[in-house]
Amino acid sequence: MNLTKHPRILQVIQAILGPDVILLDSRFICKYPTVKPADVQENEDHQSKPVTDKELPYVAWHQDMRYWGIAGGPVLSVWLALDDSQKENGVLQVIPGSHGSGMLPHRQATRPGNLLSVNQEIPEELVQVDKAVICPLKAGQMSIHDGLLVHASDANTSQRRRCGLVIRYVPTCAYPTEDPDRPRKFHATQLACGVDQFHHFSSKST
Numbered sequence: 001m002n003l004t005k006h007p008r009i010l011q012v013i014q015a016i017l018g019p020d021v022i023l024l025d026s027r028f029i030c031k032y033p034t035v036k037p038a039d040v041q042e043n044e045d046h047q048s049k050p051v052t053d054k055e056l057p058y059v060a061w062h063q064d065m066r067y068w069g070i071a072g073g074p075v076l077s078v079w080l081a082l083d084d085s086q087k088e089n090g091v092l093q094v095i096p097g098s099h100g101s102g103m104l105p106h107r108q109a110t111r112p113g114n115l116l117s118v119n120q121e122i123p124e125e126l127v128q129v130d131k132a133v134i135c136p137l138k139a140g141q142m143s144i145h146d147g148l149l150v151h152a153s154d155a156n157t158s159q160r161r162r163c164g165l166v167i168r169y170v171p172t173c174a175y176p177t178e179d180p181d182r183p184r185k186f187h188a189t190q191l192a193c194g195v196d197q198f199h200h201f202s203s204k205s206t
């Protein structure tokens with residue numbers, strides 16, 4: 001919680017969102033080292049089969065806004081690296097400029113291992129994968145992405161853990177949208193900084 005309100009993070013967030021900011025959520029996204037190479041897993045018949053990249057945890061192409069259901073303002077995500085994050089251990093990758101094209105259709109991911117909580121993905125034919133750029137970070141560095149930016153990350157095929165603390169912020173003017181198919185509750189929100197004149201979330205000042 002101290003990190004989510006760290007002045008060096010909030011300084012940048014306030015420069016983008018303005019002075020009044022809600023902390024929407026924070027969570028670790030951790031991809032552990034790949035178990036190597038003679039390592040095997042058992043299938044249902046208790047026969048061993050090799051673990052392949054296709055079965056390792058990854059993050060499918062998606063836009064955060066699709067999941068959060070927020071209107072009235074942007075969602076910003078800070079990706080704070082707790083470990084060095086590089087190509088080999090499953091660095092975050094983004095499609096530059098994709099936040100300008102609105103919301104893309106999402107569906108249930110078919111490939112197993114998607115770490116996203118509702119297993120969503122943008123069909124790959126809708127993603128300009130050839131335009132993807134990786135966002136390598138040293139531990140302690142952070143990147144920030146807009147809630148409409150199309151992003152993903154590959155499996156960690158290295159021997160090094162890749163853990164990030166993802167912190168989501170919205171301006172106080174933003175509000176949760178009603179989605180009968182996916183009702184959301186925002187019990188854990190807090191005022192990160194400034195003043196909340198709107199009370200759109202069950203936020204409390206700490």
Ligand SMILES: O=C(O)CCC(=O)C(=O)O
Pocket residue numbers: 029059064077079090091092151152153164166
């Ligand atoms: O940690 C990752 O690989 C993906 C992070 C992500 O999807 C996000 O920060 O919204």
